[in-house]
Amino acid sequence: MDFSFSEEQQLLRDSVTRFIRQDYTFDTRQKTVTSSEPFNREYWKTFAELGWLLVPFSEDEGGLGGFAVDLIVVMEEFGRGMVVEPLLASAILAGGLIAETGSDDQKHDWLTPLMDGSLQLAFAFAEPQQRFDLGNVATSAEPAGDHYILSGHKTVVLNGGAADAMVVSVSTDSSKPGSVSLLLVDGKASGVTRTSYKTVDGHNAAEVYFDRVRVPRANLLGAESETLPAIEKVIDRATLAICAEAVGAMESALEKTVEYTKTRKQFGVSISTFQALQHRMADMFIECQQARSILMMAAMQLDTSNGAAPKAVSAAKSRIGKAARRVGQEAVQVHGGIGVTDELDVAHLFKRLTAIQYLFGSTDYHTQRFISA
Amino acid sequence: MPALTGHGPARNVRYHCLKRILPGTPSGLHYPSGSGTVHTASSPCLSDKLNNYGGKPQVNNEYTLEEQQFRSQVRQFLQDKLPEDIRRKSLLGMHLEKDDCVRWQKILYQQGWAAVNWPEQHGGTGWTATQKNIFETECALAGAPEVVPFGLKMVAPVIFTFGNEDQKQRFLPDILTSNVWWCQGYSEPNAGSDLASLKTTAHRDGEHYVVNGTKTWTTLAQYADWIFCLVRTGGPQEKNQTAISFLLIDMHSPGISLSPILTVDGYREVNEVHFDNVQVPVENRIGEEGKGWTYAKVLLTHERTNIARVAHSRCQLQRARELASDTVDGHQTLMENPAFAQKFAEIEIELLALEYTELRTLDAIRTGQAPGPESSILKIKGTELAQSIDELHMEIAACGGLPYVPWQLEQDFDGERIGTDSAVNSWLRYFNNRKSSIYGGSNEIQKNIICKAVLGL
Incomplete structure (x- = not known):
């Protein structure tokens, strides 16, 4: 048994930590979030230069290995800094799907510019009626000669505002419910309209509408109607990634809360001396530790490819969702009035922790998936 | 409402209200009347029967005939006078503009119902605690906004209790009419x-x-x-x-x-x-x-009749039931999802208990016991419940609440709508309402009050 990070992982973590602490301040982040830019493109260049965009990919694909443990090292620090640049949406989700299902040519054409920072991608999967059922796809792609004719509406497409191209989950055969295909679609293709916006936690997203968009058959990823397992696998990795993000965000929220109670004085003493608050911060600490433990468990299961990954990921998402709710709410409550203001970083950690509870399946959903997996 | 005595069964629960919480659901609660029939909305009031039951004192929470008439009058007024645009905003839990608040309060003033807690001599209603409760309940169920408390409910009682004649004449009329x-x-x-x-x-x-x-x-x-x-x-x-x-x-x-x-x-x-x-x-x-x-x-102990906001929570819970019943979740609706249904039921049960805690408080006021530390219970449980109902709404919306597009909730918005208004507002309301366990004396302070004033610690 060895829970310590390798030297490479340690170096990776140090590089991300240094950037988050020195450059990615709360004020800088808020400037990006409140601007009309989807994210800070200079920072994205930095990510590419520092090699972080290689982390989700295997050596064969030109990446660093693509291990889940590497991924959580980066995402945890991103959680602390509440990073809004789209590593998750562009690289882990869309890039992950191309790596999982693409031909050698497709991987070369799309992953190379993705990893060097020059290409933005998104995975358009969510639909208004879908809730958490990835196989419930109404967006249709009818085969027509050497093209597909794509029509439908994808909702809350993460990085949808910035993506040059999108991986879109579609139904190519309405007679086979639950069968899903994947198409690569140029964001500027005729018939694609997008309405972009920021999400409550500061990321960029879009509603994407496809109105009889012609997509070349060569843009099909993997086998027609057979890519649901690949989607589930990639969503599991993305789920693990946001679990790691939550662990970083929770630990940051706890540290800030403890610090605040030491400096805030009421009734002539620091409020950190009140046992009612001390015990709650001890509970937050326990939640953080349990969350970190189950995150490690799930990351290790994902890397061993023994078939237990879906159950392990759901265990992690369920438990971390519960922790994220509690730690986020308590951090706000212990801060008092300042905790519900826009100016306080903890309020934004709370919002991101709330979003993570619902992204890729709510806590309840994953508890139920754990039962049936 | 006689005090709880423990003699005989509590039998006649306010069925009219319950029916409105649980409209036509098979799992709805049914309360047998003394004669073994189900008390329905068309049945006569059972309070007389109950009061004479076996000659023993009875627990009874049925409204008197006068109170029932009063309730009908309030309902009619709300149906006739509550502006639809204000009602919509209020039901969605949106922030109201200054004009919305003032417009509604002026309508209340025209009716003579603006100053629920004032004595009649200054233009107040002179209502009993039960009447105030009926009024607040019906307003919440109808989707009427709560009045802005600072003038009508907070400073006015201080002025008419401790102010001099000049101050009363100078300030109270403009508060009453919501001119200031x-x-x-x-x-x-x-x-x-x-x-x-x-x-x-x-x-x-x-x-x-x-x-x-x-x-x-x-x-x-x-x-x-x-x-x-x-x-x-x-x-x-x-x-x-x-x-x-x-x-x-x-x-x-x-x-x-x-x-x-x-x-x-x-x-x-x-x-x-x-x-x-x-x-x-x-x-x-x-x-x-x-x-x-x-x-x-x-002042802090004066305005505590509506602190639990039971009716408001009930209204939001009912809305959550409707939305969850319309939300597809796999092969069923979200309302049929056992995990969700369990959570929903637990909140509903807690709310029923709180409703009765509130009624017991009203009864204590009626019999002349001033509201004391009970108001701390009402504040704590009331805010916790409202927050847990916010979470239900957030769960119903799920990722549909992620888009930050508050401007589309405005009445005159005519751009492209992202998702549904209820979804995009549900997350914002959840975030915002974390304040309620902090303001008005945080829930921790309320617990300190209970420890000190009730438990003698």
């Missing part, structure tokens, strides 16, 4: 839970006080014409009971400035109010110098 908007100046950056440590000073200079300091969390101060403030007229070492005074200050006075504070949902809901050598006429002091703390405490 008031805000509250209590908390300060370093005086939150420990309110008594407030540092804003008022030095006497002839016929004026000169006020310096900063108040914070001042809700909607940007709309306000007047602010009521607790200020320190005594020395820093002096006891609170003699050092704090209650001042009414014109917000247009030179030296007052505002710094907006955005809440977590991005809304300008609160402000810091800065006082820089603000001259306040001595005649704007309520009561005696140094007695402000006493007056404020009276």
Whole structure:
């Protein structure tokens, strides 16, 4: 048994930590979030230069290995800094799907510019009626000669505002419910309209509408109607990634809360001396530790490819969702009035922790998936 | 309503209300009447039968005939007079504009129902605690907004209780008609839970006080014409009971400035109010110098009839049921999802208990026992419940609540709609309403009160 990070992982973590602490301040982040830019493109260049965009990919694909443990090292620090640049949406989700299902040519054409920072991608999967059922796809792609004719509406497409191209989950055969295909679609293709916006936690997203968009058959990823397992696998990795993000965000929220109670004085003493608050911060600490433990468990299961990954990921998402709710709410409550203001970083950690509870399946959903997996 | 005696079964629950919470659901609660039939909306009132049951004292929470008539009158009024646009905003839990609030309060004034807690001589309703409860309940169920409390519910009782005749004549009529908007100046950056440590000073200079300091969390101060403030007229070492005074200050006075504070949902809901050598006429002091703390405490216990916000929660819970029943979740609706249904039921049960805790409090008021530490229970459970209902709404919306597009909730928005209004607002409401367990004496402070005043710790 060895829970310590390798030297490479340690170096990776140090590089991300240094950037988050020195450059990615709360004020800088808020400037990006409140601007009309989807994210800070200079920072994205930095990510590419520092090699972080290689982390989700295997050596064969030109990446660093693509291990889940590497991924959580980066995402945890991103959680602390509440990073809004789209590593998750562009690289882990869309890039992950191309790596999982693409031909050698497709991987070369799309992953190379993705990893060097020059290409933005998104995975358009969510639909208004879908809730958490990835196989419930109404967006249709009818085969027509050497093209597909794509029509439908994808909702809350993460990085949808910035993506040059999108991986879109579609139904190519309405007679086979639950069968899903994947198409690569140029964001500027005729018939694609997008309405972009920021999400409550500061990321960029879009509603994407496809109105009889012609997509070349060569843009099909993997086998027609057979890519649901690949989607589930990639969503599991993305789920693990946001679990790691939550662990970083929770630990940051706890540290800030403890610090605040030491400096805030009421009734002539620091409020950190009140046992009612001390015990709650001890509970937050326990939640953080349990969350970190189950995150490690799930990351290790994902890397061993023994078939237990879906159950392990759901265990992690369920438990971390519960922790994220509690730690986020308590951090706000212990801060008092300042905790519900826009100016306080903890309020934004709370919002991101709330979003993570619902992204890729709510806590309840994953508890139920754990039962049936 | 006789006090709970423990004699005989509690049998006649307010079925009309319950039916409205649980309309036609197979799992709806049914309460047998004394004769073994189900009491329905068309049955005659059973309170007479119950009162005569076996000649023993009965627990009875049926409204009297007069109270039922009053309820019908309130319902009719709401049906006729509540503007639809205000109702929509209120049901969605949106922030109301100044005009929305004033418009509704003026409608209430026209009806003679603006001042629920005032004595009749000043234009109040003179209602009993039960009538007030019926009114608040029906308003919430109909989707009427709560009145802005600072004038009508907070400063007015202080003025008519402790103010002089001049002050009553000068301030009360404009509060009653909602011609003047008031805000509250209590908390300060370093005086939150420990309110008594407030540092804003008022030095006497002839016929004026000169006020310096900063108040914070001042809700909607940007709309306000007047602010009521607790200020320190005594020395820093002096006891609170003699050092704090209650001042009414014109917000247009030179030296007052505002710094907006955005809440977590991005809304300008609160402000810091800065006082820089603000001259306040001595005649704007309520009561005696140094007695402000006493007056404020009276005020804090005065307005507690609707603190649990049971009707508001019930209304939001009913909406959650409707939305969850329309939400597809795999092969069923979300309402049919066992995990969701369990969570929903637990909240519903807690709400039923709180409703009866509130009714017991009303009964205690009716029999002349002043509301004491019960109000702390109502505040804690009321806010916790409202927050858990917010979470239900957030869960129903799921990722549909992620888009931050609050502008589309506005009445005149005619751009492209993202998702549904209820979904995009549900997350914002959840974020915003985390404040409710913090404001008005945080829930931790309320627990301290219970420990001290009830448990004798």
